[in-house]
Amino acid sequence: MSQPDSSRRAKSIGHYILGKTIGEGTFGKVKLGTHILTSERVAVKILEKERIVEVADVERVAREVHILKLIRHPHIVQLYEIIETRRQLYLIMEYASGGELFDYIVAKGRVPEPEACRFFHQIIAGLEKVHAMNIVHRDLKPENLLLDEHNNIKIVDFGLSNVFRQGQLLKTACGSPCYAAPEMIAGHSYVPHLCDMWSCGVILFALVCGYLPFEDQNTSALYKKILAAEYKTPKFISEAAPVTSPHPSISRSR
Template sequence: MASLGRVSIGQYEILHTLGVGSFGKVKLAVHSLTGHRVAVKLVNRRRVNDQDLAGRVRREIRHLQRLRHPHIIKLYEVITTPTDIIMVMEYAGGELFDYISDKTRLSDAEARHFFQQIISALDYCHREKIVHRQVSMRSVLLLDDNNNIKIADFGLSNMLTDGEFLKTSCGSPNYAAPEVITGKLYAGPEVDVWSCGVILYVMLCGRLPFDDDNIPLLFRKITEGRYSLPSYVSSGARDLLKRMLVVDPLQRITIGEIWKHEWFQVDLPTYLLP
């Protein structure tokens, strides 16, 4: 259906393309009655004939329908057509990556503001037995109009059952935990903790802790836990990072312990508490 030269899907008028995701295009749209802006993810059915891709799409829909947290992207509705699966989602116009790039690096207070929101959202996911497994700076961590975090892209997330271990390698290599890279079995939450450590480092330092154009060398740095902390990083943040970026997942700080860390607790909003 067309409206003033624009395409409409259901009650939503499509404006323009925001980007191309792993399964298809993401477009900005507005509700024709309320003017409320949404992000519309168009997943072409022919492109997800592959069983693995189809599973990822179903997983993202299932998990987003289940999760309700102020810092996780909301899925409003799913529209199916003969050619597409259409996900109508909350619109968050910015990316944390771009925000940091504009500022070079963030102060402790600003980094902590974002980090508290990320940890609260992921802790909620873990309590719901969902591990994200793909937490990275680009496309996953979005910012709304009030500069609040919105975690997106649950296509690689997985459900946890008690006693189950995961082995699938997921996510961006720069953010991947050592046990993921080496193909070891892992319980799940500790992988998200490592990725959050990388994100906290990027916010405070303006660069990745583990980076190399040569992938084997990058993997070696990660599996050996080789990174340096600039002298300007505060003692509290330094202590937290050193506890998060621990190669042995059994020795790595847990999200429950992050909540109790002195640096993390400064100006912690009560609405974030589990």
Template sequence: MQTIGQGTFGTVKLSQHVVTRQKVAIKIIEKASVTEDKQRNSLQREIRLVQLLHHRHIVKVYDVLEDATAVFFIMEYVSGGELFDYIVQKRSLSEWEARIFFRQMLSAMDYCHKNSIIHRDLKPENLLIDSNKCVKIIDFGFGNTFHRDKFLTTFCGSPFYAAPEMLGAKSYVGPEVDVWSLGVILYAMVTGSLPFHTEVLPELLKRIKSAEYHMPSKLSPNLADLIRRMLTVDTKKRIKLSEIIKSK
């Protein structure tokens, strides 16, 4: 089988149903690579979450199989590749095109949040584009359920897209960290670069925790304002997903 993706714990292979000839992606997680209790819990949580989620902008998981050595996620095959590569290829997206993709992300994440599920690793590498130019969210390996009256403290995901409260080991409910990541993705789509980017980790953390970034003057005032409200350090002042949907 052809390898079409590689993650922290798993490899994604392209395969085909022997009867229907339908192409599928198979994410294979070797159990030998999952050595810690925290990792095992995350894997079991991912298995549970992907079987609950059914949305047109979330990659469909048809089945989860398991043997003595590995776990196999049998998934919808998305042929268009990662949003990351699409942005690199085009250098940046027009506000019109970015808005289409962004609305699809909002729809999927609104569905997740209404079902008390957070992703916690939203980034262009975890957003695939299908043949109809529709976004499909993948990889709920860091996903979790949340409760409005309880707090999480786990840091996970890429630091370039992580909310400052996660980096600062502060407690959070959940949806607000996805909103921050979506803000970083929106910025990346329309500028072709990341708002917070440096190879020096302490400097990167400093910039994220203070929301220190450059807003290009070419962006429309409404878009620039939305990005600022999403990349707000104070979680009480950060715009909520429901407000973004109403304003889009």
């Protein structure tokens, strides 16, 4: 016996059949989608309009969509299509089947330096494109770096990003504390692209070491370590690696 039409509609949007949930966000879920005709797999970010009520949230979503529309680069996740219904906003996006770089680091323990170098080069290449368009990400971390089927980096989650003018300083502190630049956590104005570069340095450390350079359960103590640049390079790192004693393990940022 066939299912009611309403049930079939609930499992598809536009030309895509919706599958399993592959992620959770502030405003909804991310589901795996499959194009009905081509069988191409996509990530469908479903934003529930009833959750986007505060002015700041509306601005955040609008800014993220605007930025994703602008950027086209091999190492930045692509936005293919936007479908709007009365209750939801569907962002049809490129699907990165390899999952988060975070999980890759955890599974490996630490990433061999030649491979870490390749990842880092791809992150910088994507970020260079972002900064060339006067856009700052402000939430770079392994959880926001996905891997495609060929283990290539895809930068995602531009929810905290912003557009800046040449020479403009920003003041808003955002992102994950473990990856935040000293000037940001100190409450000072900061050069937009430099805060992203600091986060990249922390990511590189996490890649080659398997743990974070700055970590503490107490946020105040964590900030003091970052401001004092209090970290050490393990002995197993080669002199060629531009990073700097063993720490328990990399953990999901707060």
